[in-house]
Amino acid sequence: MNTLITVSLLGIAAMLSEVFRFKKFIQTVFIAAVTGATGLAVLDWGTSYSYFRFMVLFDDYALAFSILFLVLTLIWLLLSQEYFCNENTRADYFALISFSLAGAIILSSFSDLSMFFIGIEILSVSAYVLAGSNRSDIRSAEAALKYFLPGAFSTGFLLFGMALIYGATGSFNLSNISLWIIANHSNLPVMVNAGVVFLITGLLFKIAAMPFHNWAPDVYDGSPTPVTAYMSTIIKAASFAAFYRLFVSCFSIMADWWTPLLVIAAAITMIGGNITAVYQNNLKRMLAYSSIAHSGYLLLAVAAINQLSKPAMLFYLAAYSVASLGMFTLVNRMGNEQQLDKLKGFAHDNPFYAALITLLTLSMAGIPPLAGFFGKYYVFLSSIRSDLIWPVIVAVIASLIGVYYYFRIVYNMYSKPAASAHVVSLSGFDKSAILITALLTLLLGIAPALIADII
Amino acid sequence: MGESAILVLIISAVVFSAGGILAGKLLVKSKPSKVKSEAYECGVQTIGKSWVQFNVGYYLFALIFLIFDVELVFLYPWAVAAKQLGWVALIEVIIFLFILFLGFLYAHKKGALRWM
């Protein structure tokens, strides 16, 4: 709870820095407050308090995800230094980032449908603005529009689902809904089933799973690269945290009925995302499709819905987000020329950092001793425990396709540069971002229990 | 009473409005002329097209108005039960308005309220 209050106050402070002229220090304030909020979340560990008349519940699940969001934001700051250069807009961007973080924390801790709605809206409305934050570029404006329209549309679906659930059960509280569904399990009204379908549709839109993924590649491509990195890591993690929390605490009793929907969506997403990524020549777009494909694996963890899927999801999200932040550092430095062949000669100039990026790529592809492998391993383990055998086979095939295009990145980095090509060069912050993400990837790969065993 | 009343209301509304138009069509001889189609009594002929673009400044004001206006909907439930809720709720409402005020300060500082 203290974490949430700190982050919300940070957003207001960032806005006030515009009024009271302490804009120069806002980055320091931001880092201090986010670090402080992380500390507060760690201090609350092991407690499970409910606040605001059972509107939010800060259990270990909520705290673990809050810490994940905050730590990822700190790493993200390293790669987005130039994004905050402009004096005029710096305070706005920090305010929007803080507000969306507050939304993310609400999404990991809600215990009431109305908080779920408010969290998802705080998160998305800030993200719409961030997507369009590069005002000189028409691509950014278009990305914002293409993010906004499906986002608002899917909000309608989520709300309709909530209304039907409320109509059937007469409560917004997750545990009351769950109790009602357990009590009336033998003859559930159709309204509950319809509500679940609406909720799933809305959430699949939000996490950009196929067949509702059409908006994602364009939005990821058009937004400023730091914002893309933010969207594909923290916002995605928050959406999944909410997805799992909602379904495990309300509808786990009727899991037989809705898991097939999720499993089918997961299978299409994994195969479709990976195959489309193979055909991309633009690194940023390739990462967008790879992010869609990773949603598929995560959906599998949600569909498995057993003891193992909670740690599997947390670990997968941590491993994927860390590696992805490292990759986006590279994309950010490529500027507007994000073609894969612009990477040629990179390894020749920066052999050490090219090796680190290779490490990150291998982790995303799921090669054994790295974090990404254990993420996939835990997801598959929890799916098999729930007897989802064929989806795991599909997932393995999809990962094999994935390996191909991840190796294209490595291949391009290590091939010889064209004669007069401009080779990408890294700044000090970029180097530290890549170093930190690579070290975390190695650490999580060597000792996966660090994260997997805590919840 | 009940549903039949609504039915009677709907039917009489349709008959009354459609009947007027129909009677006009049937009884009046149509003889259009330029003078008849002019705007009269409450307007003058427009100069140029009537589809004009308004200054974007209006639009900015409208957006800010919209946000601050709609936030006030939260005050209605409080106002209805203000007496029962007592001092604590009053303080909470003041905090809420204070945060809105901070937002207003921010909008002012960003120049959103300056006429362009």
Added chain:
Amino acid sequence: MNILQTIPLNHYIMLSALLFSIGAMGVLLRRNAIILLMCVELMLNAVNLLFAAFSVHHADGGGQVMVIFIMTVAAAEVAVGLAIIVMMFRKAGTTDINLFDTLKW
């Protein structure tokens, strides 16, 4: 009693489902960004109607509180959405979403 409460709950559900479908079809079929925004609002208001009806049905105030939240959040969303559409209109000179193709779809 009030005449509104003599109308069975099913009628409210059907009406709001109908409104919701009209809004959803509008979003899927129309091509003007402003009209899309209006259709999204129609969807949200259909949900508001449903919440209000269920709130009366269950004699529980929660649904009406939710309506207030939806109204304010929708206003914020519309403000952001309109700003984005105006920005796009200034750059592209149109609000037809089929003509926005600087990013390949």
